[in-house]
Amino acid sequence: MLAVGEALDFLLAAARPVQDVETIPTLVANGRVLAADQVSTIDVPGFDNTSMDGYAVRAADCAGGAATLQVSQRIPAGHVGQPLQPGTAARIFTGAFIPAGADAVVMQEQCEVGADGSVTIRHTPAPGEWIRRQGEDITAGKVVLAAGTRLRSQELGLLASVGLAELPVRRRLRVAVFFTGDELTMPGQPLAPGGIYNSNRFTLRALLENLGCDIADFGIVPDSRDATRAVLREAAAANDLIITSGGVSVGEEDHIKPAVEAEGKLNMWQIAVKPGKPLAFGEVGQAFFLGLPGNPVSSFVTFLLFVRPFLLRLQGVAGAGAPRGFAMRADFDWKGDRRNEFLRVRINDEGGLALFPNQSSGVLTSTVWGDGLVDNPPGQAIAAGDTVRFIPFNELLN
Numbered sequence: 001m002l003a004v005g006e007a008l009d010f011l012l013a014a015a016r017p018v019q020d021v022e023t024i025p026t027l028v029a030n031g032r033v034l035a036a037d038q039v040s041t042i043d044v045p046g047f048d049n050t051s052m053d054g055y056a057v058r059a060a061d062c063a064g065g066a067a068t069l070q071v072s073q074r075i076p077a078g079h080v081g082q083p084l085q086p087g088t089a090a091r092i093f094t095g096a097f098i099p100a101g102a103d104a105v106v107m108q109e110q111c112e113v114g115a116d117g118s119v120t121i122r123h124t125p126a127p128g129e130w131i132r133r134q135g136e137d138i139t140a141g142k143v144v145l146a147a148g149t150r151l152r153s154q155e156l157g158l159l160a161s162v163g164l165a166e167l168p169v170r171r172r173l174r175v176a177v178f179f180t181g182d183e184l185t186m187p188g189q190p191l192a193p194g195g196i197y198n199s200n201r202f203t204l205r206a207l208l209e210n211l212g213c214d215i216a217d218f219g220i221v222p223d224s225r226d227a228t229r230a231v232l233r234e235a236a237a238a239n240d241l242i243i244t245s246g247g248v249s250v251g252e253e254d255h256i257k258p259a260v261e262a263e264g265k266l267n268m269w270q271i272a273v274k275p276g277k278p279l280a281f282g283e284v285g286q287a288f289f290l291g292l293p294g295n296p297v298s299s300f301v302t303f304l305l306f307v308r309p310f311l312l313r314l315q316g317v318a319g320a321g322a323p324r325g326f327a328m329r330a331d332f333d334w335k336g337d338r339r340n341e342f343l344r345v346r347i348n349d350e351g352g353l354a355l356f357p358n359q360s361s362g363v364l365t366s367t368v369w370g371d372g373l374v375d376n377p378p379g380q381a382i383a384a385g386d387t388v389r390f391i392p393f394n395e396l397l398n
Contacts, residue, residue, distance in 0.1 A: 001270045001271055001272040001277070001339075002268065002270075002271050002272065003271075003272055003340065003378075004271060004272065004273050004305070004340045005322070007268060007271045007273075007279070007306065008305070008306060008309065008321070008322055010267075010268055010281070011268075011281060011306060011309070011310045011313075012309060012310065012313050012320070012321060014267070014281075014288075015288075015310055015313035015314050016314070017170070017313065017314055017315065017316035018170050018171055018173060018240060018314060018315065018316065019170075020170065020171040021035040021036075021168050021169065021170060021171070022168070022169060022171055023166050023167065023168050023169075024166065024167060024169055025165065025166055025167075026156060026159055026160055026164055026165055026166060026167050027156075029151050029156060029159075029167050029169060030151060030152070030153070030156060031150070031151065031152075031211070031212035032150075032151050032167070032169035032170070032172075032212060033148065033149070033150050033151070033169055033170045033315045033316045033317055034145060034146070034147050034148065034149045034151065034167065034168070034169060034170075035147060035168040035169055035170050035316070036147050036168045037143045037145070037146050037147050038143065038144050038145045038159060038162075038164060038167065039141065039142065039143055039144065040138050040139070040140055040141070040142050040144050040162035041140055041141075041162070041163070042138075042140055042162055042163060043134050043135035043138065043139055043140050044135070044137045044138040044161050044162060045132050045133070045134055045135070045136065045137065046134060047097050047098075047134050048097070048098040048131055048132065048133055048134050049077075049095055049096060049097055049098060049131070049132050050092050050093070050094060050095065050096055050098060050105045050130055050131060050132070051094060051105075051130050051131070051132050052094060052105055052107045052108075052130040053092070053093050053094050053107070053108050054092060054105050054106050054107040054108045054110075054111065054130065055069075055071070055089040055090065055091060055092060055105065055106050055108070055111055055119055055121065056075070056081075056084060056089065056090040056092045056098055056099055056102035056104070056105050057069065057084075057089045057090075057102060057103075057104055057105070057106055057121060057125065058084065058086060058101060058102060058103060058104075059103050059104040059125050059126065059127045059129075061086065061087060061089075062104075062106070062121045062123070062124055062125055063124060064124075065122070065123065065124045066120060066121070066122055067120070067121045068114070068118050068119070068120045068121075069087060069088055069089040069118060069119055069120075069121065070087065070088050070089070070117060070118050071088070071089055071090070071091055071113075071117055071118065071119050072084070072085060072088035072089070072090060073090045073091070073099070074090070074091040074092075075090050075091065075092045075093070075096045075097065075099065076093050076096055077093055077094065077095035077096045078095075078096075079096065079097065080097045080099075081096075081097065081099035082099060083099055083100040083101045084099045084100065084101035084102040085101065086101075089119050089121070090102060091119075092105060098131055103127045103128065103131075104125035104126065104127055104128065104129045104130070104131065105125070105129060105130035105131055106121050106123050106125050106129070106130075107123075107130060110122050110123040111123075137161075138161070138162060144158055144159065144162055145158065145159065146318065147316075147318070148316055148317055148318025148319070149317075149318065150312070150315070150317045151167075151169075152398075170315060170316045172212055172213060172214045173211075173212075173213045173214065173240050173241065173311060173314055173315055174213070174214045174216065174238065174239040174240045174241075175208055175213045175214070175215055175216070175239060175240065175241045175242075175243060175311075176215075176216040176217075176218060176235035176236075176238075176239040176241070176242045176243070176287070177201075177204055177205065177208070177215060177216070177217050177218065177242075177243045177244070177245075178217075178218035178219060178220070178221045178231050178235065178242075178244055178245075179198055179200060179201055179219065179220050179221065179244070179245045179246060180220075180221050180222075180223060180228065180244060180245070180246040180247035180255065180256060180294075181220070181223060181246045181247065181294060182222060182223045183195050183196050184196065184197075184198040184220045184246075185197055185198065186198055186201075186220070198220060199296050199364060200245040200246070200292075200294070200296055200299045201217070201219075201220075201245075203296065203299065203300055203303075204243065204245060204292075204299065204303060205217065207300075207303055207304075207307075207308070207397075208243075208311075210397065210398075211308065211311055211312070211315075212315075213311070216235065216238065216239055218231050218234070218235060223247070223255060224255065225255040225258060225259055225262075228247070228255045228256060228259040229259045229262055229263055232259055232260065232263045232264075232284050232289075233263060233284070233285070235284075235287065236263070236264070236284040236285035236286065236287040237285065239287050240287060240288065240314060241287060241288045241289070241290065241311070241314065242284060242287050242288070242289045242290070243289075243290050243291075243292065243307065244256055244289075244290075244291045244292065245291075245292045245293070245294055245299050246292075246293070246294030247291070247294065256280065256291045257269065257280060257291070260280065260282050260284060260289055260291070261282075263284045263285075264282055264283045264284035264285060264289065265282050265283055266280060266281070266282035266289075267281050267282050267283070268280065268281040268282070269281075271302075271306075272338075272339045272340055272378065273301075273302070273305070273339055273340050273341075273342070274337055274339040274340070274341045274342070274361075275293070275295065275297050275298035275301055275302075275342070275361035276292075276293050276298040276299075276301055276302035276305075276361075277293070277339065278291075278293050279291065279292060279293065279302050279306060288310075288314075290306070290307055290310070292307070293361070295361035295362050296361075296362060296364045297344075297360070297361045297362065297363060297364060297366065297367060298361040300364075300367055301342050301373070304323075304373075304396040304397070305323075305342065305396075308396065309321055309322065309323075323391050323395045323396055324391070324395050325375055325389035325390060325391045326389070326390050326391075326392070327387050327388075327389065327390070328347075328351075328352065328353050328387070328388060328390040329351070329352040329353065329385060329386070329387060329388075330352065330353050330355075330374065330382050330383075330384060330385070330386045330387070330388045331348060331350065331352035331353055331354055331355075331384055331385075332345075332353070332354065332355035332382065332384055333381075333382060333383055333384055334355065334376065334381065334382035335381055336376065336378075336379055336380045336381040336382065337376075337378070337379075338378055338379060339378055340375070340376070340377060340378050341374075341376040342373040342374070342375060342376070342391075343355060343356075343359060343373060343374040343376055344356040344359065344366040344367060344369070344370040344373060345370055345371065345372060345373065345374050345390065346369060346370050346371045347371045353374060353388065353390060355374075356369055356370055370393070371392060371393060372390055372391050372392040372393045372394075372395070372396075373390070373391045373393075373396075374388045374389065374390055374391075375388075375389040375390075375391055376388065
C-alpha cells in the first residue's frame with residue numbers, strides 16, 4: 001500500500017489540466033480558474049483621495065494646533081475641487097479627490113465649525129495624514145492576479161477594481177458520478193430489509209458543486225460487472241473524470257476494480273490511510289477514474305484528502321496540493337494505528353482539540369460535529385497535551 005503522501009504525489013503528477021478557455025463576465029466568474037495573467041491598466045486609487053470625512057488643509061496652516069480657517073469649498077466623492085488657497089480649508093468626504101495645495105486631512109471629530117463659515121482645527125496634522133495616495137494599492141502595468149488563480153469573492157472585487165469586465169477562464173471540469181450497491185435507496189423511497197439510504201450521493205455532489213464542476217450523475221448502478229462496465233463506458237465518453245462510491249474492495253460483489261481493468265487501466269489501488277484504504281485511481285478512455293470507498297466517512301475523507309487536490313490540479317489551479325495543517329494541542333489520548341489516521345476532532349473552549357468518541361467510518365455525525373481532522377502518522381500514539389497536526393475543514397471545503 002502507498003503512503004498518503006506518495007499517493008497524493010502520484011495523483012498530482014498524473015493530472016492533466018483542462019486546456020479549453022472561455023471568456024466570461026467577471027460578475028459570474030466566482031469559483032472559476034484564471035487562464036492568463038490579469039494586468040491592471042490603471043492606478044488604484046486613481047488619484048489622491050481622503051479616507052475620512054473631515055477637512056482638507058495645508059499642514060503648515062495648522063502647525064499651532066488650534067488654527068481657524070475659512071471653509072472655501074465643499075468636495076463630495078466623485079467631484080474635483082478647486083486648488084486650496086493658503087489659510088483655507090475644504091470640507092471633504094470619504095473617497096473625494098484631494099484638491100491641489102492640500103497635503104493633509106483632519107477628521108471632522110477634531111474640528112469645530114463656526115457660524116461664520118470657518119472651521120477651527122484642534123489637531124496638528126502631519127503631511128499625508130488620512131490621504132490615500134494614487135497607486136498605493138495597484139500601479140498601472142502590474143499583474144494583479146496570475147494564471148491559475150481560483151477566483152473567490154476577494155479576487156473578483158480586486159479584478160473589478162481595475163476595471164476588468166471579462167476574464168479568460170478554464171472551462172468547467174466535467175465529472176461523472178455513480179454509486180454501486182444493491183442495498184442503496186434514495187431518500188423518499190421505502191427501505192427494504194438490509195437497505196440503506198444513499199448519503200454519499202448527496203455528500204459527493206455537494207463537494208463537486210462547491211468546486212464548480214459540471215456533474216453528470218448516473219445514480220445507483222446495480223451490483224453487476226456488466227452494468228458497471230456499461231456505465232463506465234458511457235461516463236468516459238463525455239467527461240474528464242469519473243468518481244464512484246462503493247465496490248472498490250475485494251469482495252465478490254465489488255465490481256469496480258475488475259470493471260475498470262476491463263474498460264481501461266488501474267494505476268493505483270489501496271492506500272495506507274484510515275479511514276479509506278480501498279481508494280482506486282486509473283483511466284477509462286480519455287477520462288480519469290477515482291473509486292472511493294462506500295463507507296460514508298471514508299468517502300468524505302478520501303475526497304477531501306485526494307480527490308479535491310486532484311480536481312483543483314485538473315482545473316489548472318496553481319500550487320494545488322496537500323492541505324495546510326496547524327500545530328494544536330490534543331486534549332485526548334489515542335493508541336494509534338499502523339495506517340495514517342485522520343481523526344475527527346473539534347476545537348474546545350480551552351483552545352485544544354476534543355476527539356469525537358466514535359471514529360468508525362460509518363459515523364457520519366462525526367463530520368458534522370467536527371471542526372476538522374487530526375493527521376496522525378502511522379504507528380503514532382497520542383497523549384493528552386501532545387502537539388498534533390490539525391487540518392481545519394475550512395481548508396478542505398472551500
